[in-house]
Amino acid sequence: xxxxxxxxxxxxxxxxxxxxxxxxxxxxxxxxxxxxxxxxxxxxxxxxxxxxxxxxxxxxxxxxxxxxxxxxxxxxxxxxxxxxxxxxxxxxxxxxxxxxxxxxxxxxxxxxxxxxxxxxxxxxxxxxxxxxxxxxxxxxxxxxxxxxxxxxxxxxxxxxxxxxxxxxxxxxxxxxxxxxxxxxxxxxxxxxxxxxxxxxxxxxxxxxxxxxxxxxxxxxxxxxxxxxxxxxxxxxxxxxxxxxxxxxxxxxxxxxxxxxxxxxxxxxxxxxxxxxxxxxxxxxxxxxxxxxxxxxxxxxxxxxxxxxxxxxxxxxxxxxxxxxxxxxxxxxxxxxxxxxxxxxxxxxxxxxxxxxxxxxxxxxxxxxxxxxxxxxxxxxxxxxxxxxxxxxxxxxxxxxxxxxxxxxxxxxxxxxxxxxxxxxxxxxxxxxxxxxxxxxxxxxxxxxxxxxxxxxxxxxxxxxxxxxxxxxxxxxxxxxxxxxxxxxxxxxxxxxxxxxxxxxxxxxxxxxxxxxxxxxxxxxxxxxxxxxxxxxxxxxxxxxxxxxxxxxxxxxxxxxxxxxxxxxxxxxxxxxxxxxxxxxxxxxxxxxxxxxxxxxxx
Numbered sequence: 001x002x003x004x005x006x007x008x009x010x011x012x013x014x015x016x017x018x019x020x021x022x023x024x025x026x027x028x029x030x031x032x033x034x035x036x037x038x039x040x041x042x043x044x045x046x047x048x049x050x051x052x053x054x055x056x057x058x059x060x061x062x063x064x065x066x067x068x069x070x071x072x073x074x075x076x077x078x079x080x081x082x083x084x085x086x087x088x089x090x091x092x093x094x095x096x097x098x099x100x101x102x103x104x105x106x107x108x109x110x111x112x113x114x115x116x117x118x119x120x121x122x123x124x125x126x127x128x129x130x131x132x133x134x135x136x137x138x139x140x141x142x143x144x145x146x147x148x149x150x151x152x153x154x155x156x157x158x159x160x161x162x163x164x165x166x167x168x169x170x171x172x173x174x175x176x177x178x179x180x181x182x183x184x185x186x187x188x189x190x191x192x193x194x195x196x197x198x199x200x201x202x203x204x205x206x207x208x209x210x211x212x213x214x215x216x217x218x219x220x221x222x223x224x225x226x227x228x229x230x231x232x233x234x235x236x237x238x239x240x241x242x243x244x245x246x247x248x249x250x251x252x253x254x255x256x257x258x259x260x261x262x263x264x265x266x267x268x269x270x271x272x273x274x275x276x277x278x279x280x281x282x283x284x285x286x287x288x289x290x291x292x293x294x295x296x297x298x299x300x301x302x303x304x305x306x307x308x309x310x311x312x313x314x315x316x317x318x319x320x321x322x323x324x325x326x327x328x329x330x331x332x333x334x335x336x337x338x339x340x341x342x343x344x345x346x347x348x349x350x351x352x353x354x355x356x357x358x359x360x361x362x363x364x365x366x367x368x369x370x371x372x373x374x375x376x377x378x379x380x381x382x383x384x385x386x387x388x389x390x391x392x393x394x395x396x397x398x399x400x401x402x403x404x405x406x407x408x409x410x411x412x413x414x415x416x417x418x419x420x421x422x423x424x425x426x427x428x429x430x431x432x433x434x435x436x437x438x439x440x441x442x443x444x445x446x447x448x449x450x451x452x453x454x455x456x457x458x459x460x461x462x463x464x465x466x467x468x469x470x471x472x473x474x475x476x477x478x479x480x481x482x483x484x485x486x487x488x489x490x491x492x493x494x495x496x497x498x499x500x501x502x503x504x505x506x507x508x509x510x511x512x513x514x515x516x517x518x519x520x521x522x523x524x525x526x527x528x529x530x531x532x533x534x535x536x537x538x539x540x541x542x543x544x545x546x547x548x549x550x551x552x553x554x555x556x557x558x559x560x561x562x563x564x565x566x567x568x569x570x571x572x573x574x575x576x577x578x579x580x581x582x583x584x585x586x587x588x589x590x591x592x593x594x595x596x597x598x599x600x601x602x
Contacts (some may be wrong), residue, residue, distance in 0.1 A: 012233035016208030299335035300530020321384035329392020369401035389429035439463035451503035463513025525557025
């Protein structure tokens with residue numbers, strides 16, 4: 001944050017530059033008066049409660065249908081948990097008892113019961129119950145505002161003449177999907193980082209977003225004109241005329257450059273000295289499939305599957321999963337699709353699972369551990385992938401592997417699932433390529449053994465950085481310490497690449513590093529020939545690779561590996577890439593923000 005307090009710098013999580021009025025969204029429970037009613041008014045209060053529930057249910061249904069049209073049926077199910085909570089008969093019966101026994105107003109009784117549930121869940125160490133507090137807040141806000149006759153802040157946002165830049169303490173997935181692109185210009189959140197679920201959704205919706213702006217809300221008033229740059233993470237309050245004109249000119253240059261690099265989508269990603277790099281796409285949601293194909297993805301290097309279960313009251317069926325995996329494979333015929341098994345746990349637990357209370361959930365029961373401990377869930381996903389592989393080149397990718405036995409256990413489950421499918425006469429592939437994500441120091445130490453056991457390797461650079469540096473990648477306060485070109489991470493990346501070459505196994509990188517130009521230069525130099533990036537980053541990566549020289553990248557990477565500080569690593573890479581792309585002289589002229597500011601703080 002600048003000395004004047006006008007320029008705020010956070011984490012750019014969804015690209016784009018917008019100028020518009022700020023709307024400070026106070027997502028707070030309204031004050032409820034302590035009101036009692038006469039005995040003959042009690043049933044009227046019960047009727048008011050039922051009317052509020054019906055009204056909010058209708059509103060949530062509307063939000064669900066709108067979200068389904070915009071981002072797909074699977075992600076729209078995020079509202080199912082709120083609807084179920086709203087209509088929970090035990091909860092509503094408790095509210096009605098408070099009205100009838102204590103002659104409380106409907107809003108006062110609802111608040112008492114909600115506070116009781118909130119206190120119970122907030123004390124729990126269960127991630128799932130803490131997440132339910134978010135849903136409870138959303139339901140509580142809507143019901144109480146209806147009973148008190150107050151408008152929702154979201155509705156006020158839709159009434160203004162100009163699209164607004166919404167400032168809030170924490171942008172949740174449920175809030176993200178409620179906003180309309182024609183009324184919301186951008187998001188600013190004090191909490192969150194580039195890898196949070198809400199950030200991924202904002203990116204999918206095409207809404208510029210900045211997160212990690214701790215302490216921003218007290219500095220901003222609704223109506224304040226702001227400039228938001230979702231690539232650099234910069235927000236300017238009360239911009240001066242020259243700042244507005246400069247921003248608009250820079251945005252026009254960025255758009256012109258984007259048009260230029262998009263014209264090269266059909267060209268292969270080949271370096272100047274003839275080294276071919278395969279560019280795959282990371283796909284979080286079904287709606288990103290088309291974006292990946294349009295931007296030239298040569299397959300899917302990371303197909304996340306958590307959206308199939310999050311926010312739902314039941315696990316997806318095997319048929320539903322098989323249909324989805326088949327659809328993805330059909331969109332990329334003859335191309336590889338790496339399906340990551342459920343990476344559940346940490347901050348992602350679906351309703352059907354009951355996780356144990358954990359003090360450190362990101363170090364606990366998550367990812368492959370959940371799948372192996374719940375083979376009833378994992379088996380269905382494996383069967384679905386085997387069925388899809390009958391017509392498409394889909395493969396299984398295992399997250400958070402730390403033991404060789406985990407790979408062997410998975411192989412046994414695959415063999416059992418295949419035998420069952422054959423016995424049932426179901427069309428299915430007779431083999432399934434199995435890959436391992438290298439994203440922990442343990443996996444790096446065991447990488448030779450893992451490479452011998454599996455068919456391919458994939459580096460999850462986000463988690464590898466997090467677990468190596470002991471920095472929570474979701475903590476905005478630690479964002480400056482999350483650095484993927486830390487010397488320790490760089491040397492691990494070298495170790496992994498060398499192990500893949502020795503074993504003759506394809507080795508890719510599918511984390512945020514594969515979307516950043518300076519990091520891609522490093523990866524090329526270390527010998528990685530498969531990069532999986534966010535769909536919108538693919539044209540830039542292709543443009544960059546075609547201007548680089550693999551030999552020069554290797555020399556720069558060798559110097560970077562010798563660096564013992566982040567600054568030394570960065571200087572070695574910047575000096576090397578300057579031979580091919582003059583970042584400093586082109587800054588602000590032709591290159592997009594992602595290439596101007598090589599930041600690894602999220």
